[in-house]
Amino acid sequence: MPVLWIVLIVLALGGVGYMLGRRRAMASADGDVRHLHSLPTYYGSNVALLTIAPALLFMGLWLLMQPILIERQIIGLIPESAIAEGSSRSLVMSDVRRVAEGLDTAVAQGAMTPDQADSIRTEFTDVRERLGRVGVALGSNVRPEVLRAAQHYRGLQARYSAIMTVLVLAVAVVGFGYSYLQTTKDFRARNVVETGIKSLLILASTIAILTTVGIILSMLFETRNFFSQYSWTNFFFGTTWSPSFSGRGGASQLGILPLLWGTLYISVVALLVAVPIGLFAAIYMSEYAGPKMRAIAKPLIEILAGIPTIVYGLFALITVGPMLRDYFAQPLGLGESSASVMTAGVVMGIMLIPFVSSLSDDIINAVPQSMRDGSLGLGATKSETIRQVVIPAALPGVVGAILLAASRAIGETMIVVLGAGAAARISLNPFEAMTTVTVKIVSQLTGDTDFASPETLVAFALGLTLFVITLGLNVLALYIVRKYREQYE
The missing domain is CATH 1.10.3720.10 (MetI-like)
Structure with a gap:
C-alpha cells in the first residue's frame, strides 16, 4: 500500500477517534460538562493523538531503517565475479537499485505484469524491448547477477512494505482502543494532551539537532575518505584547481x-x-x-x-x-x-x-x-x-x-x-x-x-x-x- 494511503487512513482513524472520544467523555458525565475534569476537546484530542502520533512515528522509523536492512541482505548476494575491475560493490548496488526501479516502473505503466517481472531471470532482452515502449530502460549492459539481485531487492521491498502497512495500522488501532477505553469523566485528559504536545515539540527540536549532526558526520566521514587518498597539504595550500576524471592516478x-x-x-x-x-x-x-x-x-x-x-x-x-x-x-x-x-x-x-x-x-x-x-x-x-x-x-x-x-x-x-x-x-x-x-x-x-x-x-x-x-x-x-x-x- 502506498505511504500516502497509510497516512490518510491513520489520519482518518484519528479524526474518528476525536469525535468518539468527545462523545464518550460527555456520555460518562451524563452530558454535563461541569462533571468533566477537562474540556471535551481534550478527551477527543487525547484519542486522536494516541492514534496518529505513535503510528506515524513508527512508520517514519521503519522507512528510515528499511533501505539499510534491504541493502545489507542484497549486498551479500552479489558475487565477487560481478564486480568489474575499477568498480566497487557500492556501484553494483546502484545498478541493482536502478534495475529494480525499472522493473517497478514497467509494472506500473503496464509494460508487464507483476508475475512477468518476478519470473524474469536472465532472459532480459525482451524486457528491454517492452520497457522501451514505455520510455524506460534498464541499461545497455545488465548482467544476470545484477538482474537476480534486482528481483530479490524488489521482492524484499514489497514484503517489507506489506509488513509495515500491517504494523502501522495495528499501532494506530491499538492506540485508538487504549485511549478510547481510558476516556472517562475523571481522566485527566488535559494533562496528558499537554504532555504529549510538549513531547512532540521536544522531538521536533531533537530531530532538527540530529539532522544537523548527521549532516556534519556524513561530511566528516567522506572527507576522511578523501584525505586518505589526497594530501591535505595540497588541498588546503594548493593554488591550482584542475580535477581530472580520466582515471589517471595523481592527475588531479x-x-x-x-x-x-x-x-x-x-x-x-x-x-x-x-x-x-x-x-x-x-x-x-x-x-x-x-x-x-x-x-x-x-x-x-x-x-x-x-x-x-x-x-x-x-x-x-x-x-x-x-x-x-x-x-x-x-x-x-x-x-x-x-x-x-x-x-x-x-x-x-x-x-x-x-x-x-x-x-x-x-x-x-x-x-x-x-x-x-x-x-x-x-x-x-x-x-x-x-x-x-x-x-x-x-x-x-x-x-x-x-x-x-x-x-x-x-x-x-x-x-x-x-x-x-x-x-x-x-x-x-x-x-x-x-x-x-x-x-x-x-x-x-x-x-x-x-x-x-x-x-x-x-x-x-x-x-x-x-x-x-x-x-x-x-x-x-x-x-x-x-x-x-x-x-x-
Missing part, C-alpha cells in the same frame, strides 16, 4: 585556495553593494518615511527576495555583464569577458538588499522611543540621534542582518555560474571570471560519478570547509553582538 590538482578566493571576493563585492543600500533604506523607512511611503516602499524592496536566483543569473548574464564589460572593463583595459567577479557581486548584492533592509528596519523600529526623545531633549538633531543613539542601540541586530546576508552570499551558486563563470584562479582584477566553492561542489557531483574517487569525494571536503568558515562568521558575529549588547542595555 585539487587546491582549494582559488575557490576560497573567488568565494570571498564575490561575497565582499556583494556586501559592499547590499549593506550600504540596505542599511540606508532601513534608516529612511524607519526614521524619515511616513506611514504611506513605508507601506509602499517596504513591500517593493522585499519583492527582490522572492525573485528566483536563476532569474538574477540571467539578468547578470544578459544585462549587467555586457554593460560592465562595455562601459568599464574594456575602456579601462581590465578584461574582455562579461562573466566576472563584479558582475556576480553586483547582481548578488541587489539580491541581498532585502535581507539587510528588512531585518535592519525591524531592529531599528524596536529601539525604544524614549531613547530618541532623551537625545532630542538634550539638544541633538535628528541625524545626530540616529548616528549616536539609534544605530549603536540597534547594532547587534544590524550585525545579525549583515551576517545573514554574508551567509546567503557565500552559499549562492546560480548567480555565480551565469555571472562569474567557472574559472578557478587567484586574481585581484574584479573584471576577470572566477568561481566559488559551491559551484565546484555541484560540478564535482554532477554526472556519472564514482564515490570512491578523490575527484568526487573532494566535494565533501569543500562542503566541510565552507561549513567551518560559516561557523567562524557566526562565532565572530555572536562576539560582536554580546559586546555591544552589554554596552547599550
